[in-house]
Amino acid sequence: MAFGAFQSSVGAGAPSGAAIVQRKSPVALLLLLPGVLYLILFFLTPLLSLVLTSFQEPVPGGFIGEFQNSFRWENYTLVIETYWPHISRSFIYALVATFFALVIGYPIAYVIGVKLRAYPLLQALALVLVIAPFFISFLLRTLAWKQIFADEGWLMSALKGLQLIPAEAYFTGSPAAVIFGLTYNFIPFMTLPIYTSLEKLDLRYVEAGGDLYAHPITVFRTITFPLSLPGVLSGVLLTFIPAAGDYINASRDFLGSTDTQMIGNVIEANFLVLQNFPAAAALSLLLMGAILVLVSAYVKRSGTDELL
DSSP states (O other): OHHHHHHHHHHHHSOOHHHHHHHHHHHHHHHHHHHHHHHIIIIIHHHHHHHHHHTOEEOTTOOTTOEEOOOOTHHHHHHHHHHHHHHHHHHHHHHHHHHHHHHHHHHHHHIIIIITTTOHHHHHHHHHHHHGGGGSOHHHHHHHHHHHTSTTSHHHHHHHHTTSSOTTOOOTTSHHHHHHHHHHHHHHHHHHHHHHHHHTOOHHHHHHHHHTTOOHHHHIIIIIHHHTHHHHHHHHHHHHHHHHTOOSTTSTTTTOOGGGOOHHHHHHIIIIISOOHHHHHHHHHHHHHHHHHHHHHHHHHHTOGGGO
């Protein structure tokens, strides 16, 4: 009886879980406030401005670049009809570059994360070599490749002199050059997430597969690769998304030409040169929407919906 009375008094005096949550909620809201304000100022506000701009129409009799608020949804159909080749080209280039980045980046990540785990110094050195390109400007790296692959450059001149390629062959300004630039520049974005997954891999699973006389390819296919899928998924997203909107590699001033321009180049031209702000805004929103749909479908099909 006395013990029951003590339990009742403790239960009555102790605050409930809901009361604790309610008591802490103002503090949690205050902690969230800076992040919420940041998102409102630097994400929602520009996004809302972009949406409103995409529906604007030219001012009758106005100057170039002068628009007024309206609901001209024809801007979307017009840019799709006009720039459909650029849109499709962007996603094709990004998809191919992502594939090559995965093919190149996964073995690099595997060697660093698994094979070099017993050699910390070599592992750290290899990681530095992967990250090293970030210490050089994206523009400078792309410009350097343009100089290397230029028609009058030493590499193309040597290949033509050895008659390994036709004398009229060229590389810069071709789709292959743009895909090469995208792949090269985004390989670290593919390699590092995969390395993170492989570095956490418990090698006892791999050893168990070997003890059961499984072929190394079977061990990789059934153990290593499935356990590294979160890193692969992250690497694919981190590579495909910026590659689809890239406007540096496909630019005529770098590795591209007029025939290889992507949607990023069109957005840049409409915004800075043509001053057709509604078209640039509509293209930007279409790019965002298409990427969101593709990424959502990819993540859902990969069975990792919790990453969304």
